[in-house]
Amino acid sequence: MHNSREPWLRVAKRDGMSFPKRLAVRLGAVLISLLVCGIVIYAITGINPVEVYSTMVSGAFGTRTRLWSTLKEAALLSCIAIGLAPAFKMRFWNIGAEGQVLIGGMITAGCMIYLSALPAWLLFLCMFAGSVVAGAIWGLLPAVFKAKWNTNETLFTLMMNYVAIQLTSFFVAKWENPYGSNTVGIINQQGQEGWFPMIFSTRYFISLVLVLVLSVLMFIYLKYTKHGYEISVVGASENTARYAGMQVGKVTIRTMLLSGGICGLAGFMAVAGASHTISVSTAGGKGFTAIIVAWLAKFNSFTMLLISLLLAFLEGGAKEIASKCKLNDYASQMVTGIILFFILGSEFFINYRLVFRKSEKEGSGK
Amino acid sequence: MENIALSLRNVTKRFGSVIANKDVSMDIRKGEILALLGENGSGKTTLMNMLSGIYYPDGGHIELEGERVNIRDPRDAFALGIGMVHQHFKLVDTFTAAENLIIGLDPNKKLDRREIAASIKEICDRYGFIVDPDKKVYEMSVSEKQTLEIVKVLYRGANILILDEPTAVLTPQETEKLFAVIRNMKKDNKTVIIITHKLNEVLEISDRVAILRKGEYIDTVPTAEATAASLTEMMVGEKVDLNIERSEVKDKYVRLAVSHLSCIDEDGIKKLDDVSFEAYSGEILGIAGVSGNGQKELLEAIAGLQPALSGSSVIFTNQEGVDNQLIGKSPSKIRNLGVHLSFVPEDRLGMGLVGSMGMADNMMLKDYKKGHGIFTDRKSPRTLAKQVQDELQVVTPGISTPVSRLSGGNVQKVLVGREIAAAPSVLMTAYAVRGLDINTSYTIYQLLNEQKKKGVAVVYVGEDLDVLMELCDRILVLCGGKVSGILDGRTAKKEELGMLMTGRREAVDA
Structure with missing residues (x-):
């Protein structure tokens, strides 16, 4: 014991890295992760890694359709992450985005089915307002209970997901088309009422613009407004917020209305702007992936756009590999997992450095 | 010298670009009460954390009774008989006193509550503590928690105790009780290091005072030869007027x-x-x-x-x-x-x-x-x-x-x-x-x-x-x-x- 040696490896805190260095570490992490993915894929399939990546790139961006499809996925993911950002910044654990998106999408689908006779602008207004209000209500309920009775918002928002799923599943059965298919099918395929119009010969353009505008607004909201300041303070310490004269309950409720509303809007975009149908998998797990996006970006909406794009690229590319090499969907999830692992891991090296044991000669020199 | 318990030799610790301790060399004698005195941020806690295995020095080394040792984690420190009571208590709120005592000890050992209670009683009787082994930590007052921390360190067989600002959370009466306990420990030939910046306490309890200033070791002086003014001067690096002004009240309404x-x-x-x-x-x-x-x-x-x-x-x-x-x-x-x-x-x-x-x-x-x-x-x-x-x-x-x-x-x-x-x-x-x-x-x-x-x-x-x-x-x-x-x-x-x-x-x- 007394003769135990100096530890072989120690972790020491860094003083903070310069921005270019941080960027280099993060890019390095992405590169290493791509390398590891290549090796893994090669080991499984025997395909040349370079080919794998060109397949991925062409899978995600190769054709106009694929490019827009990737952008659409990224836009949807960003939109949800933008919605989650204020909630998580307030340290309100909103893991109910999945349900908020779904309920927004369901209302949109309902409007498309029942109000297709309305003039286009009025129909869009109904869809837009309906989805936002529905999402906001899904966010409001847990917030009110938290503000009044200090209930646990994590469980509450999680449970609200199941309410949304059950409701959707009820309406899917009700709106079933064709009869016996157990799906809603494409809504308004004939007249395309309530579909986003084609701009630059794509239907996804409007979604993309909407998300870009939202990200700018959210950035300003969180950073420069009084509301944003209140969110930061409440997130840091409720006691401090009360001391500063803020009404914590009011801030919580207001922020969750916003958070749920934006997530509901994402449901609107998913249905009216992309799938034109509704099913229990319309949100497709994006409500959870968006949590990672929001945290990784440290609630900076522009960084969220980039991370969403990366994830959408990975997903699109990995699907292409899977289909080309006759692997199933899990292969693509594995690739996404490997890459996320490296990106998250790089944060460690940005904050800490490793100190190895000096060689005996060097150590005793002093 | 025979009676040196612990020595620091050129110990240096950096946090990023901040140097918390620079080339500190000092000796701690067996069975003494040493006050470690220094301004806020002078590196007292960091230095002691290296003795208790929380940090590892970036340079220099530590000697226990003349023998070079490597303290890589708190387990190593306990094995060497060094225990530290931190300013922020490290207790599990929902556990009882006895349960907190044995956390992290030999996992293969059977949990014998009666034996633990007996050891607690033995330690308490010897030094004059009062601890209820079955009381949960969240029901304890600050002073009780501190007592438990000290008992925990003693229970693990520490011969060298480091107390980080122990009186900061105590009332004058509680402080007196703590000092009585510390004196009992000294009688039992334990070495006690107290981190503090309260001069009157330093003068009351310690045998010697070691002074740190801005991460550097200044000197160790026998308490008997020191005064509040001399210690302050060493600590701050300049003479400080210790009188507080009090003007007459005017226009009072x-x-x-x-x-x-x-x-x-x-x-x-x-x-x-x-x-x-x-x-x-x-x-x-x-x-x-x-x-x-x-x-x-x-x-x-x-x-x-x-x-x-x-x-x-x-x-x-x-x-x-x-x-x-x-x-x-x-x-x-x-x-x-x-x-x-x-x-x-x-x-x-x-x-x-x-x-x-x-x-x-x-x-x-x-x-x-x-x-x-x-x-x-x-x-x-x-x-x-x-x-x-x-x-x-x-x-x-x-x-x-x-x-x-x-x-x-x-x-x-x-x-x-x-x-x-x-x-x-x-x-x-x-x-x-x-x-x-x-x-x-x-x-x-x-x-x-x-x-x-x-x-x-x-x-x-x-x-x-x-x-x-x-x-x-x-x-x-x-x-x-x-x-x-x-x-x-x-x-x-x-x-x-x-x-x-x-x-x-x-x-x-x-």
């Missing part, structure tokens, strides 16, 4: 009239019981009392953060002689009435400031609503932050550096600076100098005196009776949520204050 103030906590227990007093402009009203006797509730009730029972009244009179009732109003309502009430709360980073924000963003905490429309005003808080940084000499890499990264003294300067900048009529401070070094403490006293001269009614909740008696014009003593007496600060006696604090009412009110 009632600023704050508190009458029949009562409030209860969540469990319905009375925290304040029919408290009545007046605070005058241009005076410092001290509030003394054993911690947890209603001081926190009193200040928070006045600030609108604590609901009061009906019948309570706090009347604030402004310069123009207009009265305002503060009870039943929220902090923002109070501010909107034009009541300039500043409050430096006890929990600096948990209530007074936002730790993750920089100085600039913290400056606008109370008046962030002043900006145009929906946007916050970002310019004036930055100007104010720079002004506070210059005037109070806040050491920070920049005004956007999160304040949680600053040392305790600088954090307090930021908080007090902001509250004073709001040009208050009433300034309430709770434990304003707790954990601060001498220089910062005196800066704070001076700031309070400046406010007093400006005609501000200053309410100073303190724990150091010597300071209360030197600084305050009147001293109100709280005991069990009741006012047990109000004394004149110039004539009050320590014994009298002590009696009022513990609730014996023989003393005569001033």
Whole structure:
């Protein structure tokens, strides 16, 4: 014991890295992760890694359709992450985005089915307002209970997901088309009422613009407004917020209305702007992936756009590999997992450095 | 030498670009009580953390009884008989005393509660502790938790005990008890190192004093040869005047009239019981009392953060002689009435400031609503932050550096600076100098005196009776949520204050 040696490896805190260095570490992490993915894929399939990546790139961006499809996925993911950002910044654990998106999408689908006779602008207004209000209500309920009775918002928002799923599943059965298919099918395929119009010969353009505008607004909201300041303070310490004269309950409720509303809007975009149908998998797990996006970006909406794009690229590319090499969907999830692992891991090296044991000669020199 | 227990040889520790300890070489003798004295941020805790295995030195090494040792983690430290009681207790709240004692010990050993209880009793009897093995930690008072931490260290067989600022959370009576225990340990030939910056305690308890300044080792001197002034000079690096100024009260009129103030906590227990007093402009009203006797509730009730029972009244009179009732109003309502009430709360980073924000963003905490429309005003808080940084000499890499990264003294300067900048009529401070070094403490006293001269009614909740008696014009003593007496600060006696604090009412009110 007394003769135990100096530890072989120690972790020491860094003083903070310069921005270019941080960027280099993060890019390095992405590169290493791509390398590891290549090796893994090669080991499984025997395909040349370079080919794998060109397949991925062409899978995600190769054709106009694929490019827009990737952008659409990224836009949807960003939109949800933008919605989650204020909630998580307030340290309100909103893991109910999945349900908020779904309920927004369901209302949109309902409007498309029942109000297709309305003039286009009025129909869009109904869809837009309906989805936002529905999402906001899904966010409001847990917030009110938290503000009044200090209930646990994590469980509450999680449970609200199941309410949304059950409701959707009820309406899917009700709106079933064709009869016996157990799906809603494409809504308004004939007249395309309530579909986003084609701009630059794509239907996804409007979604993309909407998300870009939202990200700018959210950035300003969180950073420069009084509301944003209140969110930061409440997130840091409720006691401090009360001391500063803020009404914590009011801030919580207001922020969750916003958070749920934006997530509901994402449901609107998913249905009216992309799938034109509704099913229990319309949100497709994006409500959870968006949590990672929001945290990784440290609630900076522009960084969220980039991370969403990366994830959408990975997903699109990995699907292409899977289909080309006759692997199933899990292969693509594995690739996404490997890459996320490296990106998250790089944060460690940005904050800490490793100190190895000096060689005996060097150590005793002093 | 034979009687050296522990030696540090050229020990250096860096955190990023900050050098916490630079080339420290010192010896600790067997069976001595060594006081490790130094200003805030002088590296006392870091140095001791290297002995207890929390940190590993970047340079130099440690010798135990002349033999070089590597302390890689707290387990190594315990194996070498070194145990440390940290300033922030490392206890599991929902576990009992006995369960906390055995955490991390041999996992293969059977849990024998009777045996543990017996060892606890044995340790307690030997040194004069009182510990109930079956009491849960969350039911314990601060002093009980500390006792448990010390017993934990002894239970694990420590011969060298390191106590990090042990008296910071104790009342004078509890401190005396702790010192008695420490003397018993010395009799039992244990080595005790006390990290502290309270000079009177150093002089009372220690055999020798080791002084650190800005991460560097200055000297070790026998306590018998040292005086408060000589130690301060070594610690600060220059002569410091230890007298606190107290000017006569001028233009005194009632600023704050508190009458029949009562409030209860969540469990319905009375925290304040029919408290009545007046605070005058241009005076410092001290509030003394054993911690947890209603001081926190009193200040928070006045600030609108604590609901009061009906019948309570706090009347604030402004310069123009207009009265305002503060009870039943929220902090923002109070501010909107034009009541300039500043409050430096006890929990600096948990209530007074936002730790993750920089100085600039913290400056606008109370008046962030002043900006145009929906946007916050970002310019004036930055100007104010720079002004506070210059005037109070806040050491920070920049005004956007999160304040949680600053040392305790600088954090307090930021908080007090902001509250004073709001040009208050009433300034309430709770434990304003707790954990601060001498220089910062005196800066704070001076700031309070400046406010007093400006005609501000200053309410100073303190724990150091010597300071209360030197600084305050009147001293109100709280005991069990009741006012047990109000004394004149110039004539009050320590014994009298002590009696009022513990609730014996023989003393005569001033």
